[in-house]
Amino acid sequence: MFIHKATIMPRGMSLGVTWKIPVSDKYSQKIKDVQSEIDVLMGGLVSEEIIFGKNNVTTGCSSDLQRATSIAQSLVMNYGVGINEDNISMFLQDKKNISEDMKIKIDKSIQKILLDSYNRAKKVLHDHIDELHRVASALVEYETLSSDEIKLAMVGKE
Template identity: 45%
Template sequence: MAKAVAGESNVPFFSISGSDFVEMFVGVGASRVRDLFKKAKESSPAIIFIDEIDAVGRMRGAGLGGGHDEREQTLNQLLVEMDGFEANQGVILMAATNRPDVLDPALLRPGRFDRQVIVDRPDLKGRTQILKVHAADKPIAKNVSLETIAKQTPGFTGADLANLLNEAALLAARKSKKTISNLDIENSIDRVLAGPEKKSQILTEEEKLIIAYHETGHALVGWALPNADPIHKVTIIPRGRALGYTQALPDSEKYLTSKAELKDRLAMLMGGRVAEELIFADPTTGASNDIEKATEIARRMVMEFGMSEKLGPMLYGKGTNEVFLGRDYGRQQDYSDEVASQLMKRLRAF
């Protein structure tokens, strides 16, 4: 996007990664910031693009770990160059990051990075257009529908879709085929989602039977419940870490999920474990990932989405915003032990 802006503007383009600023030697990062802006000013009008700016623009700590470390000095110099005392006319600064939540608030103030463009995962129309671009130089069979492929790949990024068609081309080439068929693309989707097929993994007949009943349990529950996504595919071919999987796909793009849909999703996740208990009366470890996903959904329903009737629409547990914990692992308990006990009861109930 930054290159496109520079190309349309017909001005010099300076690109650098955020990690290139940070060095073990004190003052090197700040010096590189000054040099970069100096070159841009000499060539103005110009565009500076900093990729992965969170490497240098991460939120500063309140004295933790030392307030004058190299990264913070570099960030301070960047802030000065952006709107300091010296005139900075004719230079536009652009940056990209996958973690806007960890950026220092000073970077996002008016006059700095106050205009934010969110490049989200493509929707159905976007995926179809991306597939057309990557399919233009590939021998796709005439009966292959790119729109159907787009419907089967919700959540895929542009890179994922490009990889999907490349994998399909490789699969077709291995079979000495002249065109890429629907089967090649189906196998490619499986490969991208779950990993390559493990032909060397030999399962016993008993294990195959258990896996078959397990996946059938997922499929039957998903088929029976009114708010579950339609079942698209069931397989017991080992891929990656999975011995088999059941894929359910929505009929259309969804941006909101109701409580009824989440409850049906929970039921479908536990369907494999229940099938093992009903048929064999001795559940296996095969449901560990299902239990992990179900627990996370139930936790969010109770603690974040306010879907528990007894506990009400409240948020339980807040992030500590400790930058040195990555803001992902720091979470404080802002409720009593009695409430914690109630939370666990409601979580188990779901």
């Protein structure tokens, strides 16, 4: 996916939005690509923690966290990711008709996917901390940045 543009201007129920363009139309995705999508969704939370501190994170990333959780739940319940070492799919539409033990396994698997994505996002953003600060500063100054403007901000050009 490529970033089309990003804004910190409120849009509907969101306090900021990043528009992405898929590389190509896909009818199916590899599990690792779906996990990367969760990594990106965790980026807002991690960015706020890095810039403002863990105790000063805003509620602005809540829709991203809801989306990340929904995707992780789909990975576990529809594709069996993380439930067992064989990744055998069980296609569980809901948790109503399954055992308490399986519900616990599902919840732990979802939590692990989210935590792993959080940690990957944290590593990437720490590894690129200067770029993070430059893009954040440019967004504060200009409110909306195109893909090209984001690239320029990352290298310190305006």
